[in-house]
Amino acid sequence: MEENQLKTVKKGRFAPSPTGRMHLGNVYTALISWLSAKKGGGKWLLRIEDLDPQRSKTEHALMIEDDLHWLGLDWDEGGTEERGDRGPYSQSHRSGIYASYLDRLRATGLTYPCFCTRADILSTQAPHQSDGRVIYGGRCRPASLPCLIPEPGRTHSTRLFIPDEETVFTDMVYGEQRIHLARECGDFVVQRSDGAWAYQLAVVVDDALMGVTEVVRGNDLLLSAAQQLYLYRLLDLEAPTFAHLPLICNSEGRRLSKRDASLSMAELRKHYSAEYITGYTAFLAGLLPAAMPCRPDELIELFDWNKIQPRDSICINDKFI
Numbered sequence: 001m002e003e004n005q006l007k008t009v010k011k012g013r014f015a016p017s018p019t020g021r022m023h024l025g026n027v028y029t030a031l032i033s034w035l036s037a038k039k040g041g042g043k044w045l046l047r048i049e050d051l052d053p054q055r056s057k058t059e060h061a062l063m064i065e066d067d068l069h070w071l072g073l074d075w076d077e078g079g080t081e082e083r084g085d086r087g088p089y090s091q092s093h094r095s096g097i098y099a100s101y102l103d104r105l106r107a108t109g110l111t112y113p114c115f116c117t118r119a120d121i122l123s124t125q126a127p128h129q130s131d132g133r134v135i136y137g138g139r140c141r142p143a144s145l146p147c148l149i150p151e152p153g154r155t156h157s158t159r160l161f162i163p164d165e166e167t168v169f170t171d172m173v174y175g176e177q178r179i180h181l182a183r184e185c186g187d188f189v190v191q192r193s194d195g196a197w198a199y200q201l202a203v204v205v206d207d208a209l210m211g212v213t214e215v216v217r218g219n220d221l222l223l224s225a226a227q228q229l230y231l232y233r234l235l236d237l238e239a240p241t242f243a244h245l246p247l248i249c250n251s252e253g254r255r256l257s258k259r260d261a262s263l264s265m266a267e268l269r270k271h272y273s274a275e276y277i278t279g280y281t282a283f284l285a286g287l288l289p290a291a292m293p294c295r296p297d298e299l300i301e302l303f304d305w306n307k308i309q310p311r312d313s314i315c316i317n318d319k320f321i
């Protein structure tokens with residue numbers, strides 16, 4: 001079946017990296033994505049994004065699944081038990097698929113081998129990058145296109161040429177986005193020099209082949225949406241709609257990470273019921289006027305994208321336990 005014929009039903013997805021226990025920010029993303037899918041009578045898919053072999057662990061994936069079950073956020077497709085016919089649903093098992101899509105990208109003449117080390121990239125990156133984002137300075141970029149440089153045996157990453165133009169799209173929460181990829185991120189890597197697949201390529205291929213119609217995730221990935229739309233275009237795949245969510249931050253204004261123990265599901269489950277966590281998360285999202293205990297299915301009718309405010313972040317008191 002062609003990728004573009006797969007999208008007959010609305011399908012949302014949750015795509016955690018199994019690098020630790022879920023925290024309240026992950027619960028928030030999972031809940032909103034689940035509610036949006038269910039409100040539209042659609043399906044919800046769970047994909048395990050275990051591309052990083054050093055940090056990903058099956059036991060974390062199993063804990064994420066246990067936390068989702070506990071909350072009442074059940075998935076129709078995917079997961080470690082491989083439910084559904086568009087698997088495998090763990091990225092570590094999809095290498096051959098990514099390789100064939102990299103070949104398609106190569107055929108566009110827009111990829112090139114890059115021999116730069118991280119130190120080279122840092123020393124040649126475009127100036128004024130004060131927010132920690134690294135923009136590739138273009139040292140290995142071919143002088144003209146199409147790029148016909150044969151990929152030599154010597155270790156290299158594969159980088160994608162970014163045109164000097166704006167990507168325009170509408171985010172369901174943040175509205176119209178105009179992102180100039182060449183200025184804001186530069187040519188990006190699609191396969192690393194150690195052979196590992198880059199998140200951008202894997203996520204586009206997976207969402208397209210798995211028939212995902214709606215991507216809901218944290219606003220730290222807004223820029224990635226523009227990179228991904230470029231890949232959808234080059235690979236001739238149908239893009240999903242995007243909805244990015246304000247990040248949940250602790251009282252110091254720092255976004256929650258899997259290293260923050262206090263708001264991890266391990267702690268939360270010791271102190272609160274699933275209904276309390278769900279109600280509190282729905283309250284943070286603006287779906288409930290107060291943190292009233294409830295189950296996810298009781299929120300489906302209340303769910304409305306207009307209630308999700310396009311704030312940068314939602315800061316909470318991490319001592320609320």
Ligand code: GLU
Pocket residue numbers: 015016017049203216217221
């Ligand atoms: N795997 C990513 C994460 O856990 C999510 C990527 C996405 O939703 O596109 O942060």
